[in-house]
Amino acid sequence: MNSLILFLIFVPGLFTAIISNRAGRITNLFYSILLILISIFFLLNAIKIGDFSSGYFHLKFTNTGAAFGVGIGVIWFIMAINKILARWMREREFLSYFIVLGIIGVLFSGNSITLIFFWEIFTLAASYSLGLYDKKYLLSSYVFLSIGELSTVLLILSAAIAYSSYGNFSFYGILHSQISEALWVSGFVVKAGIIPLQMSEWYSLSRSGIDSSRAILIGVMIPSISLYGIEFSVIGYHLYYLIPISLILIGSISMLFGSIFSSTSESPRVLAGYSTIENVGAMIILSGISAVSAYSGNYALSQFSMTALFIYVIMHGAGKSVILSSTSFYADSFNSKEWKSIGKGGLVVAAISMMGLIPLGGGIGEWMLLESLFIISLSGLSYLSVMAVFAGSMAALSAGISVISFTKFVSFLGVSIEDHPEGSGVKKSYSTGFILIVLSIIFPILFILLSIKVPGSPVFYSFLTGGTIFPGWAVIQSPGYGNTFGVVSPMLILAMAGIILIPLYLTMPRHFRKVKPWHGGLDIDRTYNSFNYSNPSRITFSKILPKIEDRKGEKYEDRNFDLIFGLMSALYVKYENMSRKIALKIMNGDTRRYVLYIMLTLMFALAVGELL
Amino acid sequence: MKAWFLRSFKKGIVTSSFPSGKNESLSPWATTPAGDISGEVNCPVDAIHNDKVDSGKCISCGICFPQFKPSLQIPQITTTRVEKSLSKSMKLYIFDSGTCGACNLEIMALNSPQYDMNRLGLSFTNTPRQADAIMVTGVLTDGMIDPLKAAIDSMASPKIVFAVGACAISGGIMGKSISEIVGLDVQVPGCPPDPFVIMAAIEKARGRI
């Protein structure tokens, strides 16, 4: 099969939503399953996908692309379910499908200019959809765009440097020059929202007025694709040691701060957003480890960390998507329609992905991460050992802090629910069951898949370990001294899900007494949600949280954790004033239209550039 | 830290063995006065009729002294309901519908080491949703009618309504009784009732004495 044909299969989805909303939802579900299946079959060597090349346009499907295709497919699948459950009235299916298509395009890209083209498509589509509904959210759209464009500029610069010396846009050219590869990898790192202390993308995203399905797209899918960019860049080509080492450093700092900001957050979306930063940090460390160990010839460890990354991508994708599903249209409202449809039990299970302590969700990935760092710290390379110890302690610390986020999320689930109508048990059982089934299907399939040995293809790069890491699907074997992790294994997960959760769920009381929470006896409408409660973790961490509110005198102001976000906001105000003057004096039109016009022109110019 | 430990040992056990043992103290005027109507007795709340004192009405003012003197006995507690199922554990919610503050503090005194209500399986709760019994104190006030009804509604069965103090039972000298809107299961007389009286009433309502 040709990769162009394969890619074109996904294009009709763009137009189904125009026919009807329902068709759009079904399309999403169908295509997400298709993407997962294609990726799995490709990994198993069951189908062959050939390259396509026309001028500078080059499409290619690789093992790494297929592995991330499974992860992206899972996120897409949950987003599709969310769309069906929530039935958004104001969805712009066309726009959100554009984002997905851009992301799939990145997976298929065979050279740098094709990748940049698709990269720009989803960046623009996402930033436009962020500022779509409300003028007051234009700021978040702008911040997203500026970060996205920064990433694109870095990628373009890198491609240009490679072009000037090699005369083509192949990845090989980019990744064999120190400057271009550094720019190239930082382009992806910027997009993942990961530069230490710079979480602008997530913050702007969590503040904006987008619906939850789009929040999944932007909040979970885009970091996953950025990780794909990082991983395929560092693993396939021998880079300089400095880059994976700085990835480990960046990742560990992001992990720590992500977990702190997540635990001090004030809305479920901010919580999920910063928790994503933390998980992405862990994944970046893993990709750094996989590169470092591959360069030093330790392919077993490289394989181990790649597998951990793969598990992390899928489990983080599934867990975080379900959590974001629980938030409604606006970041602050918690008690939404979807909220009720997902059910508390399912959310609790999903929220475990935030915490690396229980062998569900990110737990396996977290442990494999720590094990990899242990092995590196004993490797004998002195500066690397020190780095591994540092990263390991950061990771462990953030895993501890993420328990706060988890507890906060779970304990706040109950508070905002006003009534316990007796009939809700039935609906709940459906959705809780849904989550349990999804998780218990994903896990066995994942581990069975990872244990398969594909004859003919090299074990390394294929992401399938051939049973070296999960012998008999039952235990995890460390590449260090060949010891297992004891009972911490995929089997335990099955046992957890099967033996504990399902009977617990089956014996759950179905009837609830109808009583309102005690409001002190007065029927006063409360405007607080549980996130507004006094926030002890924020008080604990207050010393390290930069607070802008203090500088603005007595009046309570928004709390911006992020200094760069503050800078961006200040710049935006200046930019807006300037462009308003230009718009009124020169163009005599609307600022929003003007921004839109710039976006479209840019997109058009890029498309024309591609064709030429 | 060390100081607290040493203090506790030095202090020894101060907790009463009531209701199995005898009550250590009883505030004289928290008991129902007894006497004879030989002289003219001017009772401001009209609690005295033919030598008999209506303990639910008596506000412990002592104006009937010296014809009437405190009986120094735990007063008769009227219970219309006994819940034996609560005999092991019982959670109490204090509801102030309009007190002078004294009844509330006397109920809260049950928490102090001399009474140590926890030894009897009693504890206070912060929400009526978790309460087995509600202890209403004070006269009925307009603002607290709705909260009182809401509190009793949100309690799970079996639930016991205690009226603590003369104000809650009869309105005393201050106003109206809460019996106008809720049925009283247990009446704890006194103005305010002595903590031992309150404890005796609780024990009676759960069938332990």
Next chain:
Amino acid sequence: MITPARIVFEEDGKIFALRRYSEDLEDFSGDLLKKRVVDLKPSEKLSLFPYGPSAGGFTESIYFSILTSGEKIEAMNYDTSLKDRKISLSGKDILKALLITERINGIHSASYSSLFCDLMERSSGIEISQEIMDLRTLMMEMERISHHLFVAGRLSGGASQNIASMNIYLLREELLRITGQTFGHRYFFGINKPGGIGRDIDLSNIYEKLESIVTEYEEIYRTLMDSRIFIDRTDSTAIIRDEMAAGPVLRGFGKNMDGRLQHRYYNNLNVRISTGDSGDSLARYVVRSEEIFSSWEIVKKILDRNTRFNMVEEAKIDKIQGTGEKISGYMETPSGDLSMILSVRSGKINFFKYSSPSLWNLRVFADAMKGNNFADFYFGLESLGLCVSETGDIR
């Protein structure tokens, strides 16, 4: 020094005011204190937290609505009217009025009834003996000790010092039992009568018991002051620096003001006033604790002078007929200054107004909580020693 008007009322087109610690009505000129109006408007980031009227953590029913960002209190409002008993005294005979006055605030009943009786006596020119005056002072000081112990117990309990809290409650209960045994009533109900007392009182064996309570409290107080946790929680929380405040709250920020300093009941008793300077919960706690010791000094002096009080009253109530002239006075209750104006005509009350310290403390507290940490609300509230019952209206 500002001595704010505590009671302002209009009669025959003229405005009269009774100032703090004053026994004389004066013509009022100046701006009337405006009703406290706070607009609580929730927004995207600020939410309204309704607390009360009946909720755990309160001793009495009170309703607070707190505008908060979840961490900081942005503004606060309160409503004490829910449990307002709408007490009416006019037209009531003196005995009933006295019984009701005792129950305006049951836990400060000695102060209320002493002031009421004092005004009654002054309205009819009845002289009372030094003995009766001493007894009233003694009761008020014991009441002060008992109330301050209660506040200390609540505050230390709120700051998670549960052992200290229980130790303090233990002392308070011992004090209440002694009070019950010697005075016949744990809250001094039914003792004060205009012109005398309602029952015989024998104080010959309370000295040792009281002394041991105060000494034990001193130990607890010193230990508590060594507790970093307790200090951290109460230090610089709910700082109040408003001259409208009353009692320990006023003295907590360095004002050397106390109704007992000028009051004739306290002549020759050398009341020792202690003040704090920071105005926070800790300062108020320290002031209260020091007041327990200074009250004990007063109690000691009185017990040295007399130990037996014989019942004197009966006939004197009938003597009070009154002329309708307004008599005003003040008394320092454990919470602060209480002012009262009343007039009697032909044996019945025909005018009655009072201003309770809790009303003022609540008002300054609500203003002072702005900007405080949400979690510190409780320490602030408990350090006030608030009695909601006395904030009610008199019709």
